[in-house]
Amino acid sequence: MAKFCGNCGKEVDPKAVICVSCGSAIKSTSNNNTNNTNKTTNNQNEKKGLPWWAILLIVLGGLGVLGILIFIFIMIGIFSFASVVDTGYDAYNDILDDTMDEIEERQKPNETLRGTVKDTLETDNYSMTLLEYKTMDVIEDKYSNKKALDGKEFLVLFFRVNNVSDKSLYISNYDFDGYTDGRKTDYTYFYYDINGYPSLSGSIASGKYIDGYIVYEVSKEWKDFEIQFTDDEDYLNKTDVIFKIIKDNEDKDN
Numbered sequence: 001m002a003k004f005c006g007n008c009g010k011e012v013d014p015k016a017v018i019c020v021s022c023g024s025a026i027k028s029t030s031n032n033n034t035n036n037t038n039k040t041t042n043n044q045n046e047k048k049g050l051p052w053w054a055i056l057l058i059v060l061g062g063l064g065v066l067g068i069l070i071f072i073f074i075m076i077g078i079f080s081f082a083s084v085v086d087t088g089y090d091a092y093n094d095i096l097d098d099t100m101d102e103i104e105e106r107q108k109p110n111e112t113l114r115g116t117v118k119d120t121l122e123t124d125n126y127s128m129t130l131l132e133y134k135t136m137d138v139i140e141d142k143y144s145n146k147k148a149l150d151g152k153e154f155l156v157l158f159f160r161v162n163n164v165s166d167k168s169l170y171i172s173n174y175d176f177d178g179y180t181d182g183r184k185t186d187y188t189y190f191y192y193d194i195n196g197y198p199s200l201s202g203s204i205a206s207g208k209y210i211d212g213y214i215v216y217e218v219s220k221e222w223k224d225f226e227i228q229f230t231d232d233e234d235y236l237n238k239t240d241v242i243f244k245i246i247k248d249n250e251d252k253d254n
Contacts, residue, residue: 112240123231123239125169127162130227130243131211134158134195139215141192148217154188155216157227157243158197163204165233172201173214179226180218188215223247 003014007024017026113121120129136154138147148154163169178185190199190213200212218225224246231239 110238110240112242114242114244116244116246119243121241121243122164123241124237125163125165125231125233126171126229126241127164127209128229128241128243129160131158131160133245139190139194141190141194143192146190151220152217153220155218155222155225156194157214157216158195158211159200159214160209160211161200161204162209163206166206168203168205169233170203171210173199175229176200176214177228178214178216179228180216180222181224185216185218185225188217190215 003012003016003026004010005012005019005022005024005026008019008022010019010021012019012021012026018024019026113123115121115130117130117133120127122128134156136148136156138145139154139156161171173187173189176187178187194213194215197211197213200210200214202210202212204210214227216225224244226242226244229241231241
């Protein structure tokens, strides 16, 4: 195989180490070939890489570790959430217990005040006086006359109601319950004045009072009549006010 000078390009003896034409050193072709062969082998080794089964194991291992980490994080989240829920539930129960204890401390059994004609009964918000009562067969006003049914008569009760609270209050016939000889009796509605008294209904400013009447149609044979009012402005502390009229005794004065 011919050999040439790398400097001047002249053909030289295959065994020559110096070019006779230009005096340059001649590079060994075998060394070049050896270096090229080594480079090719190294490049092939570098390009060969890991086998497929090794890559597969690495991927599967990575997925397994990732799954374990995800599971751990989920369990930590579940336990943390459960802990928060338990804490919130306990706190809610504590607040509820404290509230119920406070209500029980404030709440007391309903108080009942009893009286009769001309008595004054006072609650936390109202001062009530049953001024008088009258029985009538016919109620007359400037526009019409209303007659009681056969065997019955009108029982008219006249009240004065004072507002002893520090706020405005409203009262009406609907706030009272009547009982004739223990039987519930509905009130009878009238619009016009009776004996100079209006129907008991209206707002009462703090420190003021209102006069008015309430009418019930009852049997002429009635013996006792109770009218009841409940002061429930404070729902925890209610007070019942009951006025009772005994016909046999009170009719002597009416």
